[in-house]
Amino acid sequence: MGGSLHKVGKLLLAVWLLHAAGYQPVTAAATDGSFTNDACIQCHAPRDPGLVDAWRASAHARAESRVDCVACHGESHTDAGPRARRDATCSACHGGPTAPVVHSYTTSKHGILLRLEKPDWTQPLAVANYRVPGCAYCHMHAGNHAAGAGVRDWNPLEDTAPGEQDRIQETMRAVCRECHSPRYINSLFSNGERMLSVARMKMREADALLEQAGAEFSADELISARVQMEHMQQHLKNVLLGIGHQSPDYQWWHGQPALDGDLLRIKAALAESRRRHSDRKNTEPTHAPVFKQRIEPGEGETQ
């Protein structure tokens, strides 16, 4: 008798502690109906504190138009998990099926197998449940709500600090290793890093030219050059997406040769501008001091 009273006491204490901690027992009634983001947080913050904190630290929560629980999980508790795991949920905001970030994945082997095999999205994001990864499998690995903290893009436009690079890459490699051999992953990563650095060189070559050209270009020419640079940024991002999502098409056709084209067009615009300036120089000798500085006697005739 004393023992069972003791048990009841323990139970009451436990209920009180949980209540004090803000715990609300989940009943069928509690998950019926539709919920706002605040309601989600109110209930889940005490139940899954790590999850909510991870979301709070994520790019999603910090975005100008915040991507909250309801945005991915919907307002209803029914199928809230599967709804958020599906690729379509991500691509709805990330540009739709034709956006490079989505298309580079959907045409990759991962994307194709996912489309053909139609995984059971009710299952948690673990290697035992999915033959190939979808968006969330890698980018919200094991349900980590800090989207972008693990497998994420690294800035395509500039080299990441070496330590930071290692940390990002190690997190990613660990995800890949669930299916692939370490040697394969290491080869792909080191190759990808070099491929990206070659693409960055093209960008920097163009940047350096534009910096020189700033004073030489007319206002109109400068605008066209900047438009070309915007193309170049997208093509550089495509190389990165091609590496990250393993899409040869984005590494190559939407990436490297496209960058080659951008670079030679910027060079051609600058060459033409210089030719025009030098024509003018024949009649107006005091024109364009920046241009004159750069032409040293004999320079460029060496080759």
Place this chain on the structure above:
Amino acid sequence: MKRRPVRYVWIPVIIALLAVPAGFLYVDWSKSGAGDGLYSRKWSPESVFAYWNPKAFYTSVETVSGVFGGPQCVNCHQAVTPGIVRDWQASRHAQPADRGPVYCSACHGNNHENLHLPTPEVCGSCHAARHAEFEDEKRFGFPSHALAMERAQDAPHFVDKPKAEVSACLQCHSVATKCDSCHTRHRFSAAEARRPEACITCHSGPPHPDDETYFASAHGRIYLAEGDSWDWSRPLVKGNYRAPTCAYCHMSGGRHQVADKSMWKFGIKQINPLTSNNAVKRKQWVVLCSDCHAADWSRDRLAELDAERKQAWEKLYAAEAVLKGLRKDGLLSPAAGERPPYPNDWLDTLWPRARIGFFEGQASAFYNVSPIERDYFEMWYFDNLGAYKGAAHGDSGAVSQGHAAMDNALKAITHQAARLRSAGEEEQGETAASAELWRSGEYTDFNREHN
């Protein structure tokens, strides 16, 4: 007196006797470098090439020693690489109908310190008929799957550019050197390879939008609407599928031979559709289309494709003529000698010459060229090939889009040529400062030194 000319006959004979073996020796020598293929002495592979071209580049670095039998591999790898084991367990290899399981060791070897990646020959040791069909493609020349790796590695721009940059090429061109491009590891499913999606990781993008043009065609729309409910375990023969897919037409009956019906050569060069050889291929197409369509109707569609190609080549040759005219008059800017030479092309260094069109190798000269040549490259490689794929797959939208783009490109090229001519009359060639501009820069310098 009269016998003297006979004596001279020996001179060419001796020269030939020396030159022919010397030629063979030279080719052998050129293939013996760190790279692979005809220019193997001019490049070394990235480590990842081991996976794209295992026969040439994969060597085992395993440190686990011992000789293992199949069940032992599975036991250990269930923990090490669970995804791979699960895939294999779901494959026909794990439970063939007519024999015991095909374990890891059958393809990778059983000595753990000397494992290998399976090549098509390894797969062919069981799947001999399929492998023979695949090898048979080589008779028909490019384009083909079986010759794809040679095509990539022997391309001048592959040899010339930094290897980290062009490793993108080998991922698709590895269809020649391993079977899992279509039958993904470790399920190696025939049903999966029959689906059109199996092809589109490589058959997509500006020069070969096979995915877009097929999915937009009537065939593709039927597939998209119904394909998920079709029984993909059935062979690719008449009556099994309501609409054709990539493999139904290009690998009909499941034959691993995509080159034998190839007439239009990807749209890259003009072909004569009326040769006797092409008459045979045309007949094969008509027989295939007749699985569903009337033979006359099919012939008409193929004739439409011929007509579309003729029209496309009129536009392309018009643009080529403009470019060749500029080259002749020295008006390409920068001219061939003013650009960075392709580091491995000694002929280009000795005799700089802009390459224009297919036969001069412009497919490899899409960088370090003047913008008007690049415009033509894009017209030829993107607009034209897009139109071709549209015409071949029955996507009329892509045909009109491609032709409109070619019309615009031709207009722009003509306009730009006129500008170059009027500028050229005032001043020939580049200014000194621009020569420097073309020949140096971070990537340009890196490319020169790290091909």
